[in-house]
Amino acid sequence: MSDTDSLQTRDARAVVHGLTDLSLHAKRGASVIQSGKGVWVRDIHGRDYIEAMSGLWCIALGYGNERLADVAQRQMKELAYYPLTNHKSHPPVIALAEKLLAMAPVPMARIWFASTGSEANDCAARLAWYFWNAVGQPEKRKFISHRLAYHGNTIASASLSGVSYAHDKFNLPLPGFLHVATPHFTRHAQPGETEEAFSDRLIADIERLIAAEGAHTIAAFFAEPVMAAGGIVVPPARYYEQLQHLLKKHDILLVCDEVVTAFGRTGKMFGSTTMHLRPDLLVCAKALSSAYIPISALMIGPRVYEAIERQSGELGLFGLTMTYSGHPVASAVALETLKIYEELRIVEHVQQIGPRLLDGLMHLRDHPLVKEVRGIGLLAGVELTPGRGRECARVAEEEGLIVRAIGDTIAFCPPLIISEDEVQELLRRFARALDRVYATGR
Numbered sequence: 254m255s256d257t258d259s260l261q262t263r264d265a266r267a268v269v270h271g272l273t274d275l276s277l278h279a280k281r282g283a284s285v286i287q288s289g290k291g292v293w294v295r296d297i298h299g300r301d302y303i304e305a306m307s308g309l310w311c312i313a314l315g316y317g318n319e320r321l322a323d324v325a326q327r328q329m330k331e332l333a334y335y336p337l338t339n340h341k342s343h344p345p346v347i348a349l350a351e352k353l354l355a356m357a358p359v360p361m362a363r364i365w366f367a368s369t370g371s372e373a374n375d376c377a378a379r380l381a382w383y384f385w386n387a388v389g390q391p392e393k394r395k396f397i398s399h400r401l402a403y404h405g406n407t408i409a410s411a412s413l414s415g416v417s418y419a420h421d422k423f424n425l426p427l428p429g430f431l432h433v434a435t436p437h438f439t440r441h442a443q444p445g446e447t448e449e450a451f452s453d454r455l456i457a458d459i460e461r462l463i464a465a466e467g468a469h470t471i472a473a474f475f476a477e478p479v480m481a482a483g484g485i486v487v488p489p490a491r492y493y494e495q496l497q498h499l500l501k502k503h504d505i506l507l508v509c510d511e512v513v514t515a516f517g518r519t520g521k522m523f524g525s526t527t528m529h530l531r532p533d534l535l536v537c538a539k540a541l542s543s544a545y546i547p548i549s550a551l552m553i554g555p556r557v558y559e560a561i562e563r564q565s566g567e568l569g570l571f572g573l574t575m576t577y578s579g580h581p582v583a584s585a586v587a588l589e590t591l592k593i594y595e596e597l598r599i600v601e602h603v604q605q606i607g608p609r610l611l612d613g614l615m616h617l618r619d620h621p622l623v624k625e626v627r628g629i630g631l632l633a634g635v636e637l638t639p640g641r642g643r644e645c646a647r648v649a650e651e652e653g654l655i656v657r658a659i660g661d662t663i664a665f666c667p668p669l670i671i672s673e674d675e676v677q678e679l680l681r682r683f684a685r686a687l688d689r690v691y692a693t694g695r
């Protein structure tokens with residue numbers, strides 16, 4: 254048995270993998286990645302791949318960023334850890350919170366930190382409950398989110414998620430987590446329906462649901478500005494405009510889950526800006542540290558924060574705490590990441606390079622396997638004829654391109670720093686994969 258074989262076998266014997274068929278994994282073993290530089294990763298056999306999914310939608314600055322590694326090392330030496338409990342703080346978390354408040358797409362009052370997107374969404378749900386108790390409406394406890402939305406995998410965030418794999422056999426969702434139609438026009442429009450009529454129909458359905466449940470029982474609506482793991486869904490502009498009117502009318506909080514969309518992904522610094530959303534709470538993670546270290550942030554709007562502060566004063570304590578909330582090393586890395594985005598003018602770069610990717614994929618629309626191409630910024634989905642997604646992702650990997658099959662849709666979410674040449678190489682590899690899959694299926 255060679256060294257490389259033994260790594261694959263050792264993995265299969267020791268590690269549990271998410272979003273993986275575990276019984277198949279026991280037989281086939283892992284694809285073990287050894288190193289990365291920029292948009293490229295190399296496996297233990299020395300094969301190079303373009304990481305067109307940024308890992309899990311996250312390594313925005315690409316691999317091998319020395320500045321981030323140096324900042325982490327410096328902070329570990331200076332102050333490796335300190336809690337934020339009992340009035341304690343430290344310089345990196347203060348600077349990061351100030352920076353995020355200054356960048357926020359709408360005025361925000363304070364930042365709560367956690368380690369992952371799931372935790373931050375969980376905390377958003379907890380804060381919504383805490384808020385409604387503070388303002389004397391304790392019955393406002395239910396949440397609404399979209400079918401196919403992905404909000405994470407803690408018990409609350411998995412309940413918010415609208416994907417069956419997060420629920421089935423896990424006894425989820427919990428009661429009080431309601432799901433409404435995915436605002437995916439091309440998939441769910443009725444024959445002859447315009448985008449406007451489609452949006453109006455979905456909004457009317459949500460209004461009926463709110464009436465049936467009672468607006469006095471609904472705490473918040475969770476929405477991704479652009480749905481990522483749901484298959485790259487850009488809702489029609491009218492849909493979010495109408496949704497916000499509805500939420501305002503019924504005094505329901507809007508939580509924007511920007512775990513994927515924050516920090517340039519959609520061609521604006523925040524997806525909320527791209528989609529004209531004005532959230533009461535905003536969750537970000539992933540690109541916050543370019544995935545170099547786990548950290549997530551929950552931006553809290555003034556109305557919610559004032560009530561939280563007052564209630565915690567009455568109780569003598571704000572009872573939410575996490576050991577790693579505002580971890581100094583993670584805070585320092587995130588702060589440096591945000592600095593690098595500014596220096597690289599990352600938003601302008603995405604505005605320039607995003608259309609290259611999307612136009613290139615659009616050119617493949619005539620391919621017999623392609624049903625639809627959609628996307629925004631550096632986020633794209635190519636929907637294939639039914640049943641070909643997984644096979645296409647596998648063949649793409651053989652062509653040196655890592656993408657993700659979400660059902661029949663191939664998702665692209667490359668590092669934000671991807672260059673023009675790398676986009677062209679990505680497109681060539683994907684086109685070859687499509688041709689090969691088509692040739693084998695004929």
Ligand SMILES: Cc1ncc(COP(=O)(O)O)c(C=O)c1O
Binds near residue numbers: 369404481512
């Ligand atoms: C939109 C969205 N929200 C939340 C999460 C959960 O984040 P994490 O995996 O860091 O818990 C994800 C993860 O992919 C996501 O895409």
